[in-house]
Structures are given as C-alpha cells and as structure tokens.
Amino acid sequence: MHYNTGYQAEAMPLLSRFVEQFKGAEAVVVPSSSCVAMMRDHYPKMALAIGRVELIAEVDALLPKVFEFSEFLTKRLGLEDVGAYYPHRVTYHASCHGLRNLVLGDGPMRLLKAVRGIDLVELQGLEQCCGFGGTFAVKNADVSSAMLAEKTTAVLNTKAEACTACDNSCLMHIQGALHRQRTGVKTVHLAEILAGDEGALR
Incomplete structure (x- = not known):
C-alpha cells in the first residue's frame, strides 16, 4: 500500500x-x-x-x-477438491485485483464447489468492486460507501451465512458494514473454508 x-x-x-x-x-x-x-x-x-x-x-x-x-x-498444484467440509450457505465476492490483475477466473469458485456440505449461492454483481481500494475508501468516502452498500445488499439478498473472497481487505470492508447493520452474516477467507473439516462458522 x-x-x-x-x-x-x-x-x-x-x-x-x-x-x-x-x-x-x-x-x-x-x-x-x-x-x-x-x-x-x-x-x-x-x-x-x-x-x-x-x-x-x-x-x-x-x-x-x-x-x-x-x-x-x-x-x-492442479487441485480443486482439497477434502474440505463446510456445511453453511456461502456466497463469493470476486475481488478486483484477483479478477482483473491476476485473472484468477473461476478458480476460486471451482474450489468452493468441491467443498462438501457447502450451499454455494451466486452473488449478484459478483464482479463489482466492494468500494475499498485501500486509501480510496478514505479519499472518496461517499463513493466508497455507496459501492459498499450495493455489495452488502447483494450479499444479504443471497441469505448466505457467510461471504467469502480471496482478499482480506475486501472482507474487512464488507464485514464492517455487515457488522454495523447487525446482520449476523460473517466474512471468511477462502482459505478458512478450505481448511474446514468440522463446519464451524466462527
């Protein structure tokens, strides 16, 4: 940064x-x-x-x-199924850098689809920015907040228990809004889901 x-x-x-x-x-x-x-x-x-x-x-x-x-x-490694078990309703947000800079494609979704017990729900506006962007959220707070509101509305519309992504900065931003609204929806990094073997939603 x-x-x-x-x-x-x-x-x-x-x-x-x-x-x-x-x-x-x-x-x-x-x-x-x-x-x-x-x-x-x-x-x-x-x-x-x-x-x-x-x-x-x-x-x-x-x-x-x-x-x-x-x-x-x-x-x-050529892996998709890592043997994870995560019996929760989850939606996935594609972070901007992963989507546009790294061109991760559907890799994260393939990993999630292979998780046992997961109820994976597609997020409307999956590819839309959450509004964080590091100091963008500070220097352009009004725009950032509007983008975040759209993202959290989309997350809530899925009725998911958790929103996942490949970038903790996005997850921190989204979690802040979800927490302030007392929604009960959590954010979890993809790695946390893939490490799951008991399905505990922390």
Missing part, C-alpha cells in the same frame, strides 16, 4: 526485505490477491529504480514463484 498511495521511497526497503526473506523459497503463497498484484505490477519497476543489478535479477527470479492462494492450488 505504501507504493501505490504515494509513499514510494518508503516502500523500497520493503522490497529488499521481501526478496531477502523469500529468495530461497520454492514457492511463496500469499492469501491476498491485491498483494500479489502489487508485487507483479510494481516490484520490477521498484527494483529498476533502486538500480542494484543483483536485486533486479533476484526480483526477476522470485516473482514467478509468488502465487495468490487459490492460484497456487488450481494452477500450480
């Missing part, structure tokens, strides 16, 4: 730290489509701006090993 909200100088050390921490990894799996999109879109430019030849090479070598969570399961 530092880099794409104007704090580019402050973001540079974070790039170096990320590379140092993960350059030896076989795969880096990230439960956030917006984070992976930021890395793929901006890390090469950041490395060039820093100007260290070694860092540029390390970024080029590391980025192909960085995966969003559902992308890792479906595209790298």
Whole structure:
C-alpha cells in the first residue's frame, strides 16, 4: 500500500526485505490477491529504480514463484477438491485485483464447489468492486460507501451465512458494514473454508 498511495521511497526497503526473506523459497503463497498484484505490477519497476543489478535479477527470479492462494492450488498444484467440509450457505465476492490483475477466473469458485456440505449461492454483481481500494475508501468516502452498500445488499439478498473472497481487505470492508447493520452474516477467507473439516462458522 505504501507504493501505490504515494509513499514510494518508503516502500523500497520493503522490497529488499521481501526478496531477502523469500529468495530461497520454492514457492511463496500469499492469501491476498491485491498483494500479489502489487508485487507483479510494481516490484520490477521498484527494483529498476533502486538500480542494484543483483536485486533486479533476484526480483526477476522470485516473482514467478509468488502465487495468490487459490492460484497456487488450481494452477500450480492442479487441485480443486482439497477434502474440505463446510456445511453453511456461502456466497463469493470476486475481488478486483484477483479478477482483473491476476485473472484468477473461476478458480476460486471451482474450489468452493468441491467443498462438501457447502450451499454455494451466486452473488449478484459478483464482479463489482466492494468500494475499498485501500486509501480510496478514505479519499472518496461517499463513493466508497455507496459501492459498499450495493455489495452488502447483494450479499444479504443471497441469505448466505457467510461471504467469502480471496482478499482480506475486501472482507474487512464488507464485514464492517455487515457488522454495523447487525446482520449476523460473517466474512471468511477462502482459505478458512478450505481448511474446514468440522463446519464451524466462527
């Protein structure tokens, strides 16, 4: 968030730290489509701006090993059924970065459809932004709130017990509105559903 909200100088050390921490990894799996999109879109430019030849090479070598969570399961491992059990009514929100930047396609939905016991309900306006967008929600609060209202209305219309997505920032934004309205509807990350073996809705 530092880099794409104007704090580019402050973001540079974070790039170096990320590379140092993960350059030896076989795969880096990230439960956030917006984070992976930021890395793929901006890390090469950041490395060039820093100007260290070694860092540029390390970024080029590391980025192909960085995966969003559902992308890792479906595209790298070729999995859809992970043996999960989640007996709840659930709807899925497609976050903007996963949909448009990473082009996750129907991967998350295929994973959800394979979950035992789940009652998966399609969300109207599935591809519409929830209105968060990081500092967009602060700088354009009225627009963000209007977009969020449309999204939460769509969620409530599904009668789902939970709304899931691949990005915690979207889930945080949606959960805030659902909580303030005392709807009782929860937000859960896709990974939490796929880890389910007893069906507890936390």
